[in-house]
Amino acid sequence: MVEKELLIANPSGLHTRPAKKIVDEAKKFASEITIVKGTLSGNAKNLIKLMKLGITMGTAITIRCDGEDESVALEAIEALIAGLSE
Amino acid sequence: MDDLRIEVRTLSPGVACGPAVFAERAPVARERKDIPESDRPGERTVLGSALARSIEELKGLAAQVGADLGKDKAEIFESHADILDDEEFQGDMYRLIDDEGYSAAVAVCEVAEKNALEMEGLEDEYFRARADDFRDIGKRVVSHIAHIEARANGTARNETFSGGQKRFPVTPSIVVAPSLSPSETVSFCLSNVLGFVVASGGTNSHAAILARSLGIPAVVATADILSRIECGARLVLNLERDTLIIHPCEETLNLAERAKAAERRRRERLAELACLPAETLCGRRIGLYANAGNMKDLPSIAASNPDGIGLFRTEFLFMEQTVFPTEAAQAVHYKRVLDSMNGKPVVFRLLDIGGDKPLPYAPHPKENNPFLGWRGIRYLIDNPDILISQVRAMLSASAASGRKVRIMVPMVCSPSEMRVVRDIIERECAELGGEAMVGMMVETPAAAMTVPAFKGISDFISIGSNDLTQYTLAADRENELLGNLYSEFHPGVLALMRKAANDARDCGMETGICGEFASTPEGALYLAAMGFDELSMSYGAIPAIKEIIRGIRIDEAERLLDEALAMRSAAETRKLARDFIDQKGLGA
Numbered sequence: 001m002v003e004k005e006l007l008i009a010n011p012s013g014l015h016t017r018p019a020k021k022i023v024d025e026a027k028k029f030a031s032e033i034t035i036v037k038g039t040l041s042g043n044a045k046n047l048i049k050l051m052k053l054g055i056t057m058g059t060a061i062t063i064r065c066d067g068e069d070e071s072v073a074l075e076a077i078e079a080l081i082a083g084l085s086e
Numbered sequence: 087m088d089d090l091r092i093e094v095r096t097l098s099p100g101v102a103c104g105p106a107v108f109a110e111r112a113p114v115a116r117e118r119k120d121i122p123e124s125d126r127p128g129e130r131t132v133l134g135s136a137l138a139r140s141i142e143e144l145k146g147l148a149a150q151v152g153a154d155l156g157k158d159k160a161e162i163f164e165s166h167a168d169i170l171d172d173e174e175f176q177g178d179m180y181r182l183i184d185d186e187g188y189s190a191a192v193a194v195c196e197v198a199e200k201n202a203l204e205m206e207g208l209e210d211e212y213f214r215a216r217a218d219d220f221r222d223i224g225k226r227v228v229s230h231i232a233h234i235e236a237r238a239n240g241t242a243r244n245e246t247f248s249g250g251q252k253r254f255p256v257t258p259s260i261v262v263a264p265s266l267s268p269s270e271t272v273s274f275c276l277s278n279v280l281g282f283v284v285a286s287g288g289t290n291s292h293a294a295i296l297a298r299s300l301g302i303p304a305v306v307a308t309a310d311i312l313s314r315i316e317c318g319a320r321l322v323l324n325l326e327r328d329t330l331i332i333h334p335c336e337e338t339l340n341l342a343e344r345a346k347a348a349e350r351r352r353r354e355r356l357a358e359l360a361c362l363p364a365e366t367l368c369g370r371r372i373g374l375y376a377n378a379g380n381m382k383d384l385p386s387i388a389a390s391n392p393d394g395i396g397l398f399r400t401e402f403l404f405m406e407q408t409v410f411p412t413e414a415a416q417a418v419h420y421k422r423v424l425d426s427m428n429g430k431p432v433v434f435r436l437l438d439i440g441g442d443k444p445l446p447y448a449p450h451p452k453e454n455n456p457f458l459g460w461r462g463i464r465y466l467i468d469n470p471d472i473l474i475s476q477v478r479a480m481l482s483a484s485a486a487s488g489r490k491v492r493i494m495v496p497m498v499c500s501p502s503e504m505r506v507v508r509d510i511i512e513r514e515c516a517e518l519g520g521e522a523m524v525g526m527m528v529e530t531p532a533a534a535m536t537v538p539a540f541k542g543i544s545d546f547i548s549i550g551s552n553d554l555t556q557y558t559l560a561a562d563r564e565n566e567l568l569g570n571l572y573s574e575f576h577p578g579v580l581a582l583m584r585k586a587a588n589d590a591r592d593c594g595m596e597t598g599i600c601g602e603f604a605s606t607p608e609g610a611l612y613l614a615a616m617g618f619d620e621l622s623m624s625y626g627a628i629p630a631i632k633e634i635i636r637g638i639r640i641d642e643a644e645r646l647l648d649e650a651l652a653m654r655s656a657a658e659t660r661k662l663a664r665d666f667i668d669q670k671g672l673g674a
């Protein structure tokens with residue numbers, strides 16, 4: 001299992017559209033991908049679960065990947081979040 | 087162009103002119119929770135096609151809006167399509183059909199609402215607002231289910247207007263319809279509704295009340311009106327009092343435009359009053375409160391700067407559901423209402439349901455006369471679970487917001503009924519904290535005549551003038567055969583209101599009124615004379631009533647009331663007040 005902490009920088013946080021991009025990306029990998037915010041966590045392959053984390057700008061989140069392609073998956077999700085713009 | 091004049095009755099005042107469009111009733115989806123196992127695959131198929139059509143429709147809308155208005159405007163539709171495409175979201179719906187035997191429509195509503203409530207629990211306002219997205223998505227799918235079912239039954243009609251989709255009318259128009267339910271009234275694209283013409287419906291029907299609170303002119307004509315207007319025909323409403331003009335000539339159109347401009351100027355004048363208190367010339371301050379029920383109205387209500395909410399109808403919260411809302415979900419709603427008013431008083435009315443407006447998920451026995459039946463506090467006392475959970479939710483909301491909550495009990499006849507509620511409040515308060523006042527609605531003549539018997543049990547009274555009038559005159563307010571018989575201006579009704587107000591004041595109770603009566607200028611004049619502390623009304627009526635209050639003295643209003651109470655008919659007492667107001671140059 002690998003994980004990494006990130007700060008969400010785009011102004012409206014992980015609202016529906018950006019969340020959907022993460023879901024689409026996450027689904028390309030076999031690993032289990034979880035996004036953790038404080039005590040809450042959600043499956044990155046499920047749009048509604050991700051929305052319900054209510055991740056706003058400035059929120060610190062942890063991406064956790066577990067599976068055969070975990071390192072590639074982590075890198076891909078990290079790059080996607082870094083590149084999110086409104 | 088021939089200026090064809092038709093006599094109509096005004097439901098909501100104001101001049102309107104524009105082309106006619108027809109609203110046909112959208113088919114209604116099957117709402118059942120007892121689908122036999124053998125029929126469940128059929129429900130699954132209906133759900134599957136409705137989901138596919140909804141997604142297709144949303145993607146089409148996104149493409150069209152993207153091309154017309156820009157990519158950012160299309161995002162809402164794209165994200166709705168994304169949410170709807172979610173496997174688990176759909177899976178939850180299928181599970182409710184398979185495991186619980188819900189019909190497709192009920193399964194959709196349930197899942198959409200469950201998600202909406204979870205979103206509402208989030209801290210960030212942007213995410214909280216996504217709750218409505220889930221509800222919108224649910225409505226869209228349900229309307230497709232309804233159309234699929236209607237086609238299967240051969241009852242499909244021309245789909246001019248499909249409920250729940252806020253795209254009708256597409257251009258500014260006057261909506262012509264057989265009748266309107268409150269939910270239909272609000273499901274239109276309201277910025278494009280210039281006015282309503284309906285073939286049936288009373289002045290006090292819920293749709294009429296809604297039209298007034300939205301400030302949209304509305305008239306009711308006779309049943310044949312639908313065949314006399316063709317789609318696209320120009321209409322002018324209320325240029326002359328209670329008149330509909332079809333095919334207006336150029337000159338009439340000009341006059342209508344000028345009248346609309348005059349109305350606009352008057353509205354601007356009233357808007358200037360918004361920040362001033364409702365204080366009579368002799369210095370008596372009267373609270374002007376808003377009636378509310380729909381969460382969507384809260385921002386507009388707060389913007390109209392009332393002194394508080396004098397009636398929050400909790401039925402809306404219950405009616406929009408498919409199961410009883412939990413105590414926690416109710417508490418979230420009530421807290422939002424309290425917070426929206428920023429510390430100004432809010433009066434919540436306990437669930438007021440009966441045989442005429444049952445909840446879809448709580449079967450109600452058939453009663454010969456539901457208005458005289460198992461309703462209001464009578465129903466609640468017999469269903470203590472509902473009563474206790476509602477009181478607890480209100481107290482939790484009070485404790486969480488640090489604001490006092492005012493709880494109002496509907497349909498009271500005897501002190502013992504108030505005692506039940508008071509005891510529950512005291513008991514639950516000890517556990518949950520929070521601070522509550524409890525008051526009685528005065529809707530029955532029995533309550534109006536015996537206010538002193540409630541001393542020490544009821545902290546305030548609020549006259550429910552609509553029901554008090556209908557019970558006092560034994561006249562159904564929606565029965566058109568009774569014409570003008572139903573009127574709050576009947577001297578008998580006025581006398582009852584005055585007695586209740588005087589007695590309540592003598593017992594140290596606060597006095598309020600929350601019926602439509604308070605939103606008429608003539609009514610407000612008499613109510614000021616009776617010494618009411620607060621008048622609660624559709625928020626749209628507040629500026630006009632404030633103008634009346636600020637233009638009168640209490641002693642002259644009292645003299646007028648004495649004169650009215652010696653009169654013999656509602657028409658006379660209303661005219662007396664009207665003439666007084668006109669003479670003062672108040673009002674339109």
